[in-house]
Amino acid sequence: MKVTQNLWFEKDMEAAIGFYTSLIPGSSIQSISGLPADTPSGPAGSVRIGVFTLGDQRYMAIEAGPLDPFNHSFSIMVECETQAEIDHLWDALKEGGSTEQCGWLKDRWGLSWQITPKRLGELMGDSDSDTARRVTEAMLGMVKLDIAGLEAAARGS
Incomplete structure (x- = not known):
């Protein structure tokens, strides 16, 4: 199958x-x-x-x-290892499209993408609920996701 x-x-x-x-x-x-x-x-x-x-x-x-037309009910999520990968995909896919909160964007054909760092899932799944909350709140305030900003939120700085 x-x-x-x-x-x-x-x-x-x-x-x-x-x-x-x-x-x-x-x-x-x-x-x-x-x-x-x-x-x-x-x-x-x-x-x-x-x-x-x-x-x-x-x-x-x-x-x-x-x-x-394409809508948010279907998106392609790309999990990136580095900020350089995020930046490259983000810049290419947003051209002719539009950006949205939390790492989402729509490309020029209207297809939704989520460009996320692998580290986000690790930080949001932290066993310390305060760390997970801070990271989630930081992510919610971002458009393009920033690994350094997420790491800073995890540290509480």
């Missing part, structure tokens, strides 16, 4: 998945093709399917015109 996330793009699917796979190490596009039959979304060849991986996750994308 395989589980694959599916993303519906109104347009520019190939550009989007090319961009995504260029940003996330270990990612690749397996195939891009047009459906060979007429569909409710258009004539043969107009509906396109892309199969790709982001890191260790499988995705399929369809470009089939307007349906439902």
